Amino acid sequence: MKGGGGGKEVPAEGEVSAKQRPKRKCLQWHPLLSKKKALDFSEEEEDEDEEELEKVPVECPERSGQATECVAMEDDGEEDSSEQRARRPMNAFLLFCKRHRSLVRQEHPRLDNRGATKILADWWAVLEPSEKQKYTDMAKEYKDAFMKANPGYKWCPATSKPVKSPTHAVSNTRKKAWSLPSNNTKDITVAKKVPKTDSSPQLNFAMADPTKMGGLSMLLLAGEHALTAREISSSSSQSGAGDVAKHTGKSALFQLAEISSCPPQIVDGCKSSECRSAAAPQTEVCGLSQPNSPDLPSSCMRSPLFQLAEISSSGSQASVSEVKQCGQSALFQLAEMCLASEAEKLEALSSQPAMDSSSLCAQDSAPDTTPTVDLPTPTPPSSPPSSCKKKKKPNDVAKGEKSPGSPKKPCKKRSSSGSDLESLMYTIEAVAKGAWGSEEMETTRKRARPSGGLSDQPSSAEKKKTKPKAKKQLRTKEDEEEKGEGEDCKPLETEGSLFGHETELKIECKKEADVKVDRAEDLEPHISTEQQISKNIEAGSPLPNKGEEKDLEVKPVVIQTEEKDTESKPEACGSRKSERSCKGALYKTLVSEGMLTSLRANVDRGKRGSMRGIASESEIGWIDETCNFSQPAASNPKKLKKSKSKEEPVPGNLGKLEEEFEKKFNSLPQYSPLTFDKKTTAVTKRKKANVANPLENPTPNKGPSPSQKKTLFHKIVRKYKHKKEKAGTLEKAIAQPDPTASDTCTAKSDSSCASLATENRKMGDVPVGSQKRKARKSKITHLVRTADGRLSPAEADKVKELTQDQDGKPLTHETLCNTESCSTDPGPAESGSLPAFFSLAALAEVAAMENMHRGQRAVSVAAEGQVKDMAPQTPVLISCADQ
DNA sequence: GTGAATGAAAT
DNA sequence: ATTTCATTCAC
Numbered sequence: 093m094k095g096g097g098g099g100k101e102v103p104a105e106g107e108v109s110a111k112q113r114p115k116r117k118c119l120q121w122h123p124l125l126s127k128k129k130a131l132d133f134s135e136e137e138e139d140e141d142e143e144e145l146e147k148v149p150v151e152c153p154e155r156s157g158q159a160t161e162c163v164a165m166e167d168d169g170e171e172d173s174s175e176q177r178a179r180r181p182m183n184a185f186l187l188f189c190k191r192h193r194s195l196v197r198q199e200h201p202r203l204d205n206r207g208a209t210k211i212l213a214d215w216w217a218v219l220e221p222s223e224k225q226k227y228t229d230m231a232k233e234y235k236d237a238f239m240k241a242n243p244g245y246k247w248c249p250a251t252s253k254p255v256k257s258p259t260h261a262v263s264n265t266r267k268k269a270w271s272l273p274s275n276n277t278k279d280i281t282v283a284k285k286v287p288k289t290d291s292s293p294q295l296n297f298a299m300a301d302p303t304k305m306g307g308l309s310m311l312l313l314a315g316e317h318a319l320t321a322r323e324i325s326s327s328s329s330q331s332g333a334g335d336v337a338k339h340t341g342k343s344a345l346f347q348l349a350e351i352s353s354c355p356p357q358i359v360d361g362c363k364s365s366e367c368r369s370a371a372a373p374q375t376e377v378c379g380l381s382q383p384n385s386p387d388l389p390s391s392c393m394r395s396p397l398f399q400l401a402e403i404s405s406s407g408s409q410a411s412v413s414e415v416k417q418c419g420q421s422a423l424f425q426l427a428e429m430c431l432a433s434e435a436e437k438l439e440a441l442s443s444q445p446a447m448d449s450s451s452l453c454a455q456d457s458a459p460d461t462t463p464t465v466d467l468p469t470p471t472p473p474s475s476p477p478s479s480c481k482k483k484k485k486p487n488d489v490a491k492g493e494k495s496p497g498s499p500k501k502p503c504k505k506r507s508s509s510g511s512d513l514e515s516l517m518y519t520i521e522a523v524a525k526g527a528w529g530s531e532e533m534e535t536t537r538k539r540a541r542p543s544g545g546l547s548d549q550p551s552s553a554e555k556k557k558t559k560p561k562a563k564k565q566l567r568t569k570e571d572e573e574e575k576g577e578g579e580d581c582k583p584l585e586t587e588g589s590l591f592g593h594e595t596e597l598k599i600e601c602k603k604e605a606d607v608k609v610d611r612a613e614d615l616e617p618h619i620s621t622e623q624q625i626s627k628n629i630e631a632g633s634p635l636p637n638k639g640e641e642k643d644l645e646v647k648p649v650v651i652q653t654e655e656k657d658t659e660s661k662p663e664a665c666g667s668r669k670s671e672r673s674c675k676g677a678l679y680k681t682l683v684s685e686g687m688l689t690s691l692r693a694n695v696d697r698g699k700r701g702s703m704r705g706i707a708s709e710s711e712i713g714w715i716d717e718t719c720n721f722s723q724p725a726a727s728n729p730k731k732l733k734k735s736k737s738k739e740e741p742v743p744g745n746l747g748k749l750e751e752e753f754e755k756k757f758n759s760l761p762q763y764s765p766l767t768f769d770k771k772t773t774a775v776t777k778r779k780k781a782n783v784a785n786p787l788e789n790p791t792p793n794k795g796p797s798p799s800q801k802k803t804l805f806h807k808i809v810r811k812y813k814h815k816k817e818k819a820g821t822l823e824k825a826i827a828q829p830d831p832t833a834s835d836t837c838t839a840k841s842d843s844s845c846a847s848l849a850t851e852n853r854k855m856g857d858v859p860v861g862s863q864k865r866k867a868r869k870s871k872i873t874h875l876v877r878t879a880d881g882r883l884s885p886a887e888a889d890k891v892k893e894l895t896q897d898q899d900g901k902p903l904t905h906e907t908l909c910n911t912e913s914c915s916t917d918p919g920p921a922e923s924g925s926l927p928a929f930f931s932l933a934a935l936a937e938v939a940a941m942e943n944m945h946r947g948q949r950a951v952s953v954a955a956e957g958q959v960k961d962m963a964p965q966t967p968v969l970i971s972c973a974d975q
Numbered sequence: 976g977t978g979a980a981t982g983a984a985a986t
Numbered sequence: 987a988t989t990t991c992a993t994t995c996a997c
Binding site: 180181182183184185186188189204205206207208209210211212213214216217231235246247248 | 977978979980981982983984985986
């Protein structure tokens, strides 16, 4: 509709792009792609590959049958699933972050990413233009290449708001949409619905043609798999295809991508259809198991996969050389597995692999679903179902693995009730097994699920909005609690935190291990093949990353054992878009479950860590001023984490491309913290000299000696650091100086250490990096007290912080605390007890108020109201204000 | 899922 | 002028 269905004029390309876009989630785009040099996808693209694989499946008969539907599906997919679109190219700052985050983390091990980001922002702020230029240039380059590759790419999804069609509600997450199409842009929904009228699109499509694409990619995938998997099974045909695919495949893909402008998407396009045809047997089976959506195919896939894996699993876990790769091609693997498994192990079954899987599913899932039928035909993955994408893979999987026998949980579900434990377990399992590769599927499915019903969208929308708020509130409370407890608990916390860490690690390790194992079995062959190929091409060793990977692997092995026990539960995994999300989900689950109670304690981690950790951190100390580090991570003793390693390394495919990309990226200058410190100092000085920043102006500090200020600041900070959520900022300020100073001193023996530290501290205070950005309107709710600005110098600083905080966040107890601190500053005890109390009550009040205001009044109004209102209720504040 | 930062792009 | 989202990953 709106769009005119596509309207806009859109040249053919636009249309095409639109079509294409639907599919991919966001893969990361690599400049290389545009170049096309070689071809493989870049690092992360592996995932894409998986997707592709999945999608690839043969064409979709459906599609042929009904182009429209296909389109629709795609569209849906986009909407529903996040889809995959190319990801935005990183901007200069992001490149910088990517490049330096590890350094920051080294310096401040305890600091979480948020804190690191702040620091990075500070660094970025002080970075000289010339230095920034490099990043800027690279970013531009990326962008250009990206745009070239994705002509129609839109940065923003169409705004959802305008909703066009009633049904869907726009809600869709925004993420997905934007990918390409200029046309659709407007409304995905609409677009979706409207099927692009004509064929023209199809033509375009043809180019990108899902079918073809799918075919190619499938071939490719298949080929690879086949190779890897080998001909074990009978699929000679596959192998053949695979070969072809190999040769051509990559390039073809590339080309297609370029041509179509949205390479990845193209593949995606088929997804839905793909599921059916390609996934075919498996999918169907799954479908049976899952009652709800016929669409499920993808999800289904997983389960079969898992099953197969299990079956095959008898195999060795041992070599997992590179699980990562494996992840990518879950689809392929699945397919292969199916074939292979069937042939080998399931000979009997082999005759009807699908049946097996289906049967399994059915059993597991049981009753609900009717066994039936294949989805392929009719169902439209179309819009309503949306998705063929995948929905429940996890569930299926879990079941499959878990218990073929257990009937209880239907595949479907996410039972609401499931015990937390179960969910937890499930999550874990899912994570482990799910392999990131499937993530996408899941995600999609998630969305799809809801989509089944119209309700889906709304729900999702609501969810997002609602949830966050709720969360925040909760959080606040928690914070308060924490704060209150904070002091007392410290010792415990420390231990706890450690403990917690271990636990976490273990879990993670387990997960990985499992995953690896599972995949490994399947993948092994595949991997080897890939490696070989890559080797041939490059001859070089697979990847630099390996080192990290290995470490990971090792751990997992050890730990691994238990994981399996965990029973899987369907629920949890609901949606994970990415690894991270998975982790996040897991984390959540664990926490909720209480398994990771220690985590809470860890909250401080960042704060405390920075503070206390300093000593330890110092180890890292940047004595060297060397600006460039080839690989900080490597040097880092702690392994950054598996996840990280996972991401980075994508061993398999990419050889050249990856290298190039990496090269470029690595070529970017990496600055040592020291450098920044210096700069910071300089900057600070400069600022002083010039004029204070607007923000600073209010601050009186200049007058007093920096050292004094600093001291004061420190005290205050220390006292309250616990309270402040953002502690990071304060912390940062404090922590950095000390450590840095000490290090600096040591290394340089700089006479100016003190000054430097001071400067740094100042920096922290200063707006330079953080919170520069205005708070969003939505967040601005609380007020900022204008009046306070004029407190005493020392206080002024605090105020400043407060102000910042406030800006950034709604009034939280933190803010309150800070305020209080101002007034109570001197008395530690007081501050401790009082604040807590204060904050709780105040917080609650504030929260309530905020909500009300938000709902009723405009933001500004709300702000005022809050202030006023608050005053009466919170004496402390008032006092502060008065002061 | 969220957030913390900056920035490009779209609305 | 505002809002998305890109990266990272503890929470």
